[in-house]
Amino acid sequence: MFNIIPRIFSEKSQIIVGLEIGTSKVSAMVGELTESGGLTIIGGGTAPSRGVRKGEIVNFEKAEEDIRAAIVKAEESADVEVGSVYLGVTGAHLRSLNNRGFNRVESAEHEVSQADVEDVLRSAKAFNKPSENTVLHAIRQLFTVNGQSGIADPVGMKGNQLELDVHVVHGVTTRLQNPALAVRGLDIDVEELVFSGLASSLAVLSPEQKENGALVIDMGAGTTEYVAYCNGVVRHTGILAVGGDHVTNDVSYGLKVSTHCADSLKKKHGSATADGALHGKSISLPNELGLQNKQINLDHLHKIMHARVEETFQLIDAELDFEGLHSQIRSGVVLTGGGARISGIKKLAEEVFELDAAIGTAGSHNGVKGLLDDPENTHAIGLVNYAAIRSRRSRSKGWFSKKAVAA
Amino acid sequence: MVLKESCGRMNEPIEMNESTGTGKLSLKVFGVGSAGCNIAEHLQKSGLSGAEFIAVNTDSTVLSRNGVSHKMLVGRQTTGGLGAGGEADRGRSAIRENADDIEILCQNTDLVFVLAGLGGGTGTGAAPIIAARAKEAGALVICFVTLPFELEGRRKEEQAKEGLSDLKKSADGVICLPNQKVFKLIDESASLVDTFSTTNEYVAQGVRAIWKLVSETGELNVDFADLRSLIRSRHAQSSFATVEAGGSHRIRDAVDNLVKHPLLEEGKVLSHAEAVLVSISGASSLSMAELTRLTEQLHRHCEKAEVKIGANIDDTLGDQIIVTLIAANSEEEEETIAPIEVQSAPAGSAIAESEALDTHVEEQQEFPTAAPSPVGKSWRRRGKKNRAVHPQLPLDMIPKGRFDKSEPTLYKGEDLDVPTFVRRGMTLSVG
Ligand SMILES: Nc1ncnc2c1ncn2[C@@H]1O[C@H](COP(=O)(O)OP(=O)(O)OP(=O)(O)O)[C@@H](O)[C@H]1O
Ligand SMILES: Nc1nc2c(ncn2[C@@H]2O[C@H](COP(=O)(O)OP(=O)(O)O)[C@@H](O)[C@H]2O)c(=O)[nH]1
Ligand SMILES: [Mg+2]
Ligand SMILES: [Mg+2]
Numbered sequence: 001m002f003n004i005i006p007r008i009f010s011e012k013s014q015i016i017v018g019l020e021i022g023t024s025k026v027s028a029m030v031g032e033l034t035e036s037g038g039l040t041i042i043g044g045g046t047a048p049s050r051g052v053r054k055g056e057i058v059n060f061e062k063a064e065e066d067i068r069a070a071i072v073k074a075e076e077s078a079d080v081e082v083g084s085v086y087l088g089v090t091g092a093h094l095r096s097l098n099n100r101g102f103n104r105v106e107s108a109e110h111e112v113s114q115a116d117v118e119d120v121l122r123s124a125k126a127f128n129k130p131s132e133n134t135v136l137h138a139i140r141q142l143f144t145v146n147g148q149s150g151i152a153d154p155v156g157m158k159g160n161q162l163e164l165d166v167h168v169v170h171g172v173t174t175r176l177q178n179p180a181l182a183v184r185g186l187d188i189d190v191e192e193l194v195f196s197g198l199a200s201s202l203a204v205l206s207p208e209q210k211e212n213g214a215l216v217i218d219m220g221a222g223t224t225e226y227v228a229y230c231n232g233v234v235r236h237t238g239i240l241a242v243g244g245d246h247v248t249n250d251v252s253y254g255l256k257v258s259t260h261c262a263d264s265l266k267k268k269h270g271s272a273t274a275d276g277a278l279h280g281k282s283i284s285l286p287n288e289l290g291l292q293n294k295q296i297n298l299d300h301l302h303k304i305m306h307a308r309v310e311e312t313f314q315l316i317d318a319e320l321d322f323e324g325l326h327s328q329i330r331s332g333v334v335l336t337g338g339g340a341r342i343s344g345i346k347k348l349a350e351e352v353f354e355l356d357a358a359i360g361t362a363g364s365h366n367g368v369k370g371l372l373d374d375p376e377n378t379h380a381i382g383l384v385n386y387a388a389i390r391s392r393r394s395r396s397k398g399w400f401s402k403k404a405v406a407a
Numbered sequence: 408m409v410l411k412e413s414c415g416r417m418n419e420p421i422e423m424n425e426s427t428g429t430g431k432l433s434l435k436v437f438g439v440g441s442a443g444c445n446i447a448e449h450l451q452k453s454g455l456s457g458a459e460f461i462a463v464n465t466d467s468t469v470l471s472r473n474g475v476s477h478k479m480l481v482g483r484q485t486t487g488g489l490g491a492g493g494e495a496d497r498g499r500s501a502i503r504e505n506a507d508d509i510e511i512l513c514q515n516t517d518l519v520f521v522l523a524g525l526g527g528g529t530g531t532g533a534a535p536i537i538a539a540r541a542k543e544a545g546a547l548v549i550c551f552v553t554l555p556f557e558l559e560g561r562r563k564e565e566q567a568k569e570g571l572s573d574l575k576k577s578a579d580g581v582i583c584l585p586n587q588k589v590f591k592l593i594d595e596s597a598s599l600v601d602t603f604s605t606t607n608e609y610v611a612q613g614v615r616a617i618w619k620l621v622s623e624t625g626e627l628n629v630d631f632a633d634l635r636s637l638i639r640s641r642h643a644q645s646s647f648a649t650v651e652a653g654g655s656h657r658i659r660d661a662v663d664n665l666v667k668h669p670l671l672e673e674g675k676v677l678s679h680a681e682a683v684l685v686s687i688s689g690a691s692s693l694s695m696a697e698l699t700r701l702t703e704q705l706h707r708h709c710e711k712a713e714v715k716i717g718a719n720i721d722d723t724l725g726d727q728i729i730v731t732l733i734a735a736n737s738e739e740e741e742e743t744i745a746p747i748e749v750q751s752a753p754a755g756s757a758i759a760e761s762e763a764l765d766t767h768v769e770e771q772q773e774f775p776t777a778a779p780s781p782v783g784k785s786w787r788r789r790g791k792k793n794r795a796v797h798p799q800l801p802l803d804m805i806p807k808g809r810f811d812k813s814e815p816t817l818y819k820g821e822d823l824d825v826p827t828f829v830r831r832g833m834t835l836s837v838g
Contacts, residue, residue, distance in 0.1 A: 295543035
């Protein structure tokens, strides 16, 4: 699985690092992209995160320590030096919308050129956004040339009116800058900020799934991001500042146990489905001596968890309905992030969305198996994917190609 | 071996409650030496439910005056009931004569507290051996010891240090209270006896707090396993302090007082702590939000530490809360709080930078918060489930736990930080 060949033959390759500053952990994943476009995840490091709440940094000092710890581990694991990262960002302040740009094709032959594409993209990015916000992404959907919609690449086509639909993600500038500041504080460059939900979706979805339509839900500790693809393009994104921490908090409150204990109950005995089969069943809290047992009603535990996860899914489901995307998501729901480990979550997702559901990992990648199998790592690995897509695209266009530079 | 009178028979078996496995923890408290016996007596008088007290001494006269329910004169052969004469060696030999009795006594006991004043002969020599045997018998052993005043001289100080290091090896945890520090807490003109009784009360508070923490089914439980793992994994010295506070800022005041507390070396102990156990008692008005605040505020002062918190409801307290904190330090860190302190002031630039960042965080927190609906469009539910019932709880009772401090997650005006089952009005019926 670990593809060592490119390293041995020292084909020119590029190291890409994806960094997630998550609520429960900081994760840095290292990818090696060969000149021919092959991507291998060659290492990664994770450190517990203490300075983040609901996906955003609240304590810089701690966050910086934790980021450094994750980077150091990643460097050791991949045997590289990390100089820059692709940084995932999230937070309750993010907003998204679909927008359409227009452009008149002015050239003599009315043939769409690369310059026309850039112009229409610029136009698509223009919308009435709050002054304190910055556009994070304007993700291309499809072009329309003289009323003919659904065109992926219009360059070279004849026509005089070019339109482009984009999915825009924007957020409060200062809040977007915070994680970048923390990273730069460690003398590490930030190549690009990427919406974390988008990154996760890139790691878990196959091209077929994107084409057939899929909904990716990354449930982390502090936030839940979701991204819907239809016909191969991103149609809807969102984030709820609700995650595993909420599940734990609900359990802690409902069962009157410490957060620590609630967390372990959630992981060891929890379930997102409460079918009543456990009615009246209880367990004793694990205690070395078997003394002073606190009885935990499993039915209650499951009901509390069910309520929280169901609600979160219902909010997302309602948005899909509102956007009219439900029928276009034919590949179903892919659950990722640590929350995907909640027992019974797949079944619950199937019930709420009335779609097939699966747990998503980066398992289809080449690389260190242990890293690819954890649903927690999809965000950071997806950042590497994002960078690789960027890099391949720019190479194919010859913009920054190494050959061009060498020539 | 236990004397109801100071001259009772040595081989008479003692009848004591033993751990029955019914779910109640069993506790034995050994007061060792004069100081230890005095503290035990004070503790028993002031009440510690469910505990068995045993006064252990080499001095039969002192023992006979002690009011603790079970007494044990040890080392008859060695000392003839005349005391250890301030020699720890004699204290050691004395207890060896009766060490097996101690071990038998401690069988089926969950928790053993050993109380002693270090520096003298009996406490210093015998306490480590009692601790070792109790541990052998399977109990979790925590020692509460005092260290001598500076004016008591070098010899006692040296002896106390040795005793402390022995204790650390034999007990699961040692909680240490230097008499000198207590001196700082009370009026300068106080007599030695006054100071002793203050120390006794402090130790008693510490014992009570730990016992409360693990024995009572608190609102928020720290169980015995927590205590065990906190203390056992660290062969280290712990410090503790108790504070009381009332009024609307009681949490903040309590934390402030803890941080300033001389027994915690004005916060130094906290910043070096590896693990912190907190017990809070208050009337039923004590809210989840307050507990969260307490944890969070404490966390700022002991960043490295794992903090465990337990709460007890005691309606006799009225407006007051009592907070007891036990901080465990690793050996390594102990070195850094050794008598001669090296002030490692951070470089000026580093301070400036961290201040700048702090302001930044403030700015972020003050950021006006729009309703964080991700799409800004209304949504509808597909009508499968009943709508959430808006909570009717008093505001400070809305359980937001760790989200108390963060920007609330509002969705269509609903605060998603409040547990879903609460908002849905679900009842968790027993059965
Ligand atoms: N077996 C399990 N059962 C239930 N929950 C689990 C399990 N394993 C992990 N989790 C939960 O997953 C969450 C961590 O997931 P993840 O690492 O994806 O979050 P994160 O990236 O740190 O947070 P975020 O992306 O929200 O900032 C925690 O809330 C954790 O309790
Ligand atoms: N807190 C407290 N400390 C005491 C008391 N009596 C003595 N001490 C301290 O305990 C140390 C040991 O004294 P003591 O218990 O009399 O010695 P032992 O009986 O031989 O162990 C002394 O050096 C004092 O610092 C007391 O009643 N209370
Ligand atoms: Mg995450
Ligand atoms: Mg997330």
